[in-house]
Amino acid sequence: QVQLEESGGGLVKPGGSLRLSCEASGFIFSDYYMSWIRQAPGKGLEWIAHVTSSGGTTDFADSVKGRVSISRDNANSRLYLHMSNLRVDDTAVYYCSRHGVKPAATWFDSWGQGALVTVSS
Amino acid sequence: QSVLTQPPSVSGAPGQRVTISCTGSRSNFGTGFDVHWYQQFPGTAPKLLIYTNNNRPTGVPDRFSGSRSGTLASLAITGLQGDDEAVYFCQSYDSALNGWVFGGGTKLTVL
Numbered sequence: 001q002v003q004l005e006e007s008g009g010g011l012v013k014p015g016g017s018l019r020l021s022c023e024a025s026g027f028i029f030s031d032y033y034m035s036w037i038r039q040a041p042g043k044g045l046e047w048i049a050h051v052t053s054s055g056g057t058t059d060f061a062d063s064v065k066g067r068v069s070i071s072r073d074n075a076n077s078r079l080y081l082h083m084s085n086l087r088v089d090d091t092a093v094y095y096c097s098r099h100g101v102k103p104a105a106t107w108f109d110s111w112g113q114g115a116l117v118t119v120s121s
Numbered sequence: 122q123s124v125l126t127q128p129p130s131v132s133g134a135p136g137q138r139v140t141i142s143c144t145g146s147r148s149n150f151g152t153g154f155d156v157h158w159y160q161q162f163p164g165t166a167p168k169l170l171i172y173t174n175n176n177r178p179t180g181v182p183d184r185f186s187g188s189r190s191g192t193l194a195s196l197a198i199t200g201l202q203g204d205d206e207a208v209y210f211c212q213s214y215d216s217a218l219n220g221w222v223f224g225g226g227t228k229l230t231v232l
């Protein structure tokens with residue numbers, strides 16, 4: 001059964017940095033595109049970063065471009081999100097998500113439980 | 122402001138049918154990108170409900186169905202039950218933004 005488990009969330013000061021991890025199990029991790037999606041308290045969902053199955057191509061939402069990077073370790077079935085220069089409005093639950101089957105891969109068929117990141121002084 | 126537009130709330134009585142609309146634009150639905158739907162209960166992660174307009178993942182009851190025509194998509198729920206009370210999100214891909222986009226979410230209340 002597909003499982004995604006995020007870790008690394010917590011309280012960070014504005015301007016600070018954080019790395020989130022997502023451990024995947026129950027499927028062949030290297031076969032799937034992966035994304036990070038966040039949800040601010042009481043708000044909707046916002047896709048922020050994507051990486052192809054090989055890790056060779058990444059995409060970012062404009063709201064985080066230049067402050068965020070995404071990477072993956074296919075040997076250990078792990079996905080990462082590195083965030084820097086964090087702002088108060090980056091406060092959200094961050095979800096690790098698996099894309100649906102290729103070639104379309106435009107939906108998210110599995111989600112982790114989420115990691116809360118709070119940016120506050 | 123979400124790229125895809127959903128009503129903030131809908132409601133219906135048990136047993137009734139409700140629909141949730143999701144309005145897109147030329148750069149997402151209009152380009153031919155599909156719509157997908159998610160269900161989210163408070164304090165939990167979203168769950169895929171419908172993919173590529175009208176397909177249900179294994180385990181999703183056939184009371185849930187989806188459709189898309191032009192720049193408008195809809196999620197229909199028939200035989201409404203109390204445990205359908207949740208927030209529903211539509212989602213697609215946008216070629217102008219080069220990214221995946223969501224609607225703002227619709228809270229379904231079962232009266």
